[in-house]
Amino acid sequence: MTILACAAMPPARPSLRRRRHEHLAHQPRLHHHRSCIPRSRLTCGGAGQPAPGPVHAPIWLLALIALSGSMAMHVFVPALPAAARDLHAGVASVQLTISLYILGMAIGQLFYGPLSDRFGRRPVLMGGLVLYTVAGLGAAFAPDVHSLVAARLLQAFGGCAGLALGRAMVRDTSAPQAAAQRLALMNLMTTIGPGLAPLIGAAVVGIAGWRAIFALFTVAGAACIWLTWRLVPETARPSAQLHWGGLARNYAGLLRSPAFLGYAVGGGCAVTSMYAFIALAPFVFTEQLHRPAYEVGFYVATMVSGIWLGSVAASRLIPHMDIGRLMVRGNALSVAGAFVLLAAALSGHLSVAATVGAMFVFTLGAGMAAPGALARAVSVNPKVIGSASGLYGFIQMAVGALCTTVAGLGHANAALSAALVLAAAGVVAQLAFWTAARYSGRILPA
Known part of the structure; x- marks a missing residue:
């Protein structure tokens, strides 16, 4: 009877302290993080995959970080x-402070x-920003041109982190349609930078000298580091290893x-070749056209605004025109602008109006051709879109660096040198587009 009675009795309830201990034992351990990012915003998704939950980096901050890298090229x-x-x-x-920065x-x-x-988006981004900031400080105190060129190269390595990772962080945290909307907004913000940069650079040089530009970069880099630490979460879980073999x-x-x-x-050739003229613009306007230095920023900003207008025109025309045809016609417009500038330089009729007008036409065509070239390039093999995007960016910047270096060799007549490079690049671009069209249906295995 005693045994049956004991079996029928309900089990004794554990003490309050024991229940509390068991409850805490089943909870995940949350380690203290010095960042002010709420734990609900830290990702638990896979690398390169959209993270679950409301994990978002502020789009204005990602655009600001991307701008800090690209503007460092144009402001100087x-x-x-x-x-x-x-x-x-x-x-x-x-x-070389421009061409090696592009490279x-x-x-x-x-x-x-x-x-x-x-390693994760956040630590790599912060590492790039630290390199960008320290290199900017080194450039501000550079004792000679060799030190300045070296500091600019390191600054470029750090500055491109925002360009490379900003868009990846948007894709990590957004569904495809939302990502497209956020990327469009981010691109609009970053497109404004090259137009404003020469104006800012000219103003800073006129007030405080050229070294103050790098002091400004140092402060901006430090601010980006602090804001990233406070506001940017990790958006992708790091993978187990680097797949260098597959990438190669x-x-x-x-x-x-x-x-x-x-x-x-x-x-x-259609887009970044314009860096050849932008880098020589101060010498063209001040030494050949005898304009004051403070006007250079306005002229360059006017020329670069053609890219923005060309991009707007392309977005309106793409629904009604084949993207390949738009690409070729846009580049043809750039070629026409380059040959107008070349004719003015050869005939001795170079003027501010002719120079700015010809370069505006060139950049307008570049803005129209750019979307088609990128879209067609990354679509060659749909299995490696990410690699294609990175390699396209590398080739584009490398071409820009090459054009800038070659144009700099003809410093005796900067306008003629830049015009020759732009005209040659435009013709090469047209031939390259026609050649690519012949093979556009051919996808080679990666």
Whole structure:
């Protein structure tokens, strides 16, 4: 009877302390994080995949970080003559502060994506911002042109982190349609930068000298680091290892594709070749056209605004016109602008109106051609869109660096040198687009 009675009795309830201990034992351990980001915003998704929950980096901050890298190239352009005089350097030497910056941004884009897949977007982004800030400080105190060029190259390696990772963070945290909307807004913000940068650079140089530009970059970089630490969450879970072998195979497959090479090289010649003139613009306007230095920023901003208008025109025309046809016609417009500038330089009728007008037509065509070249290039092999995007960015920036370097060699007549490079690049772009069109239906394995 005693045994049956005991079996019928309900089990004794554990004590309050024991129940509390068991409850806490089943809860996940949350480690304290010094960042002010709420735990609900930290991701638990896979690398490169949209994270579950409301994990969002502020779009204005991602655009600001991307701008800090691209504007560092354009803001310094009005300061080139002053830096050359102060450092007792030639035009070709100081020109390297632009061409190597472009090259650094090209190379960096190949590595930030894989590194962020392995270690996470947030730490890699912050590492790039730290490098950008320290290099800016080094450039501000550069004793000679060689130190300045080295600091600019390191600044480019750090500055391209925002360009490479900002869009990836948007894709990580948004559904496809929402990502497209946020990327469009981000692109609109970053497109404004190149137009405003020369105006800002000219104003800073006129007030405080060229070294103050790098002091401004240092402050901006420090602010971006602090804001990233406070507001930007991790948006993708790091992967177990870096897949360098697979990445190399993807790049090799794309480089064997005539279609991809045609669109990538053509896109670079059609768009980033304009850096050749932008880098020489201070010498064209101040030394050849005898205009004051403070006007250079206004002229460059007017020319660069053609890209924005061309992009707007392309977005309106794409629903009604084949994207390949729009690309070729846009580049034809750029070629016409380049040859007008070349004719003015050769005939001795170079003027501010002719120069700004011809370059506005060139950048207008570039803005129309750019979307088609990128879209066709990344669509060559749908299995490696990410690799194609990174390689396209590298080739585009590398072409821009090459054009800038070649144009800088003809510093005796900067306008003629830039016009020759632009005209040649435009013709190469047109030939590359036509060649790519012949192979556009051919997809080579990665």
